[in-house]
Amino acid sequence: MCGIVGLHLREPSLYPRLGELLTGMLGEMVDRGPDSAGMAIYGDPTWSPAGHSSVSVLGAGSDAVFLADSLTESLGAAVTVLEADPTTVIHAAVPTDVLLAAVRETLPAAVIIGFGEDVTVLKGMGNPLELARGFGLPSASGWQGVAHTRMATESAVTAAGSHPFAVGPDQCLVHNGSFSNHLTMKRELESEGVVFDSENDTEVGARFVAKQLSEGVDLEKALRLLGERFDGFYTLLVSTSDSFAVVRDPIACKPAIVAETDQYVAMASEYRALAGLPGIDQAHIFEPEPEEVYVWHR
Numbered sequence: 001m002c003g004i005v006g007l008h009l010r011e012p013s014l015y016p017r018l019g020e021l022l023t024g025m026l027g028e029m030v031d032r033g034p035d036s037a038g039m040a041i042y043g044d045p046t047w048s049p050a051g052h053s054s055v056s057v058l059g060a061g062s063d064a065v066f067l068a069d070s071l072t073e074s075l076g077a078a079v080t081v082l083e084a085d086p087t088t089v090i091h092a093a094v095p096t097d098v099l100l101a102a103v104r105e106t107l108p109a110a111v112i113i114g115f116g117e118d119v120t121v122l123k124g125m126g127n128p129l130e131l132a133r134g135f136g137l138p139s140a141s142g143w144q145g146v147a148h149t150r151m152a153t154e155s156a157v158t159a160a161g162s163h164p165f166a167v168g169p170d171q172c173l174v175h176n177g178s179f180s181n182h183l184t185m186k187r188e189l190e191s192e193g194v195v196f197d198s199e200n201d202t203e204v205g206a207r208f209v210a211k212q213l214s215e216g217v218d219l220e221k222a223l224r225l226l227g228e229r230f231d232g233f234y235t236l237l238v239s240t241s242d243s244f245a246v247v248r249d250p251i252a253c254k255p256a257i258v259a260e261t262d263q264y265v266a267m268a269s270e271y272r273a274l275a276g277l278p279g280i281d282q283a284h285i286f287e288p289e290p291e292e293v294y295v296w297h298r
C-alpha cells in the first residue's frame with residue numbers, strides 16, 4: 001500500500017485553496033498508510049516567504065528562539081524558525097546552500113528533510129489527517145502540493161522514513177511500491193559520493209533522480225534512467241520548482257490515476273482521493289501507462 005496525492009494548480013484563483021483541497025485528498029488515502037505521513041507545499045507565503053530560502057529538519061532538539069538566535073548570529077542575517085512538531089522549518093533571506101551549510105553546522109544531528117526557495121516539507125508519525133491538521137495544511141496556499149501516507153516495506157516507521165524524500169533543491173519524490181535492487185543502487189551511488197540519511201529504498205530513488213538533475217539531466221530523462229536502473233514496483237510522483245511528474249514500473253501493479261482540467265493536474269493512488277476536486281466531472285481522467293513518463297510544467 002501507501003497512498004499518494006498531488007495537485008499541480010494551473011488556475012491562480014485556486015491557489016488559496018491548495019491546502020484545503022490537498023487535505024481532502026489526503027484524508028481519502030489514510031487507510032493506505034495510517035502510521036506516518038509527509039507533505040510538500042510549493043509557494044505558501046508563510047512556509048516559503050518570497051525572497052527567502054527554507055530548510056526543514058527533524059530532530060532540531062533545541063528551542064526555536066535559541067535556534068533562530070544562533071543561526072542569525074552565525075549567518076549575519078535574520079533567521080525565522082517555525083515549529084511544526086516534529087518538523088522544524090528554518091527561513092532566511094540568503095541562498096539555499098548558505099542556509100543549508102549553517103543549519104548543518106548548528107544542528108549536526110538533525111535530519112534535513114527538505115530545502116529550497118519555494119517548497120516546505122513537513123513529515124511526522126501518527127494519523128496522516130491529524131498530522132496534516134496539526135501542521136496547518138488545510139489553510140496553506142500555493143501552486144503545487146504533494147502528500148503521502150506510508151505503509152512501510154523497507155525501513156522502520158519513523159518520521160524520517162516517511163515520504164516525501166526531498167533531497168535536491170525544491171525537489172520532492174513520493175513512492176508506492178518497493179525497489180528490489182535498492183541496496184545495489186545505494187552502493188553504486190555511495191561510491192560516487194552520495195550520502196544517505198536512512199535505510200529506505202525510496203531515498204535511493206530520490207537520490208538517484210536528484211543526482212541526475214544536478215548533472216543537468218532533465219526530469220523526464222532522469223525518470224527514464226531510473227526505470228532502466230531500478231528493479232521492483234513503483235508508482236512515483238516527483239515534483240520540482242517547475243514540474244510535476246508521474247511514472248510507473250513496467251508491470252504497473254501499484255495503482256495511479258490522473259485527472260487533468262484547464263485548472264489543475266491532480267494525481268492519486270485511487271480515484272476516491274480526486275472525487276471531491278472542483279470540476280472533476282469535466283476532467284480528463286486516465287490511468288498512467290506502464291513505463292511512460294508524464295511531466296507537466298508550470
Ligand SMILES: NC(=O)CC[C@H](N)C(=O)O
Binds near residue numbers: 152154161177
Ligand atoms: N508501501 C509502500 O509503497 C512503501 C514505500 C517504500 N518502499 C517505503 O517503505 O517507504
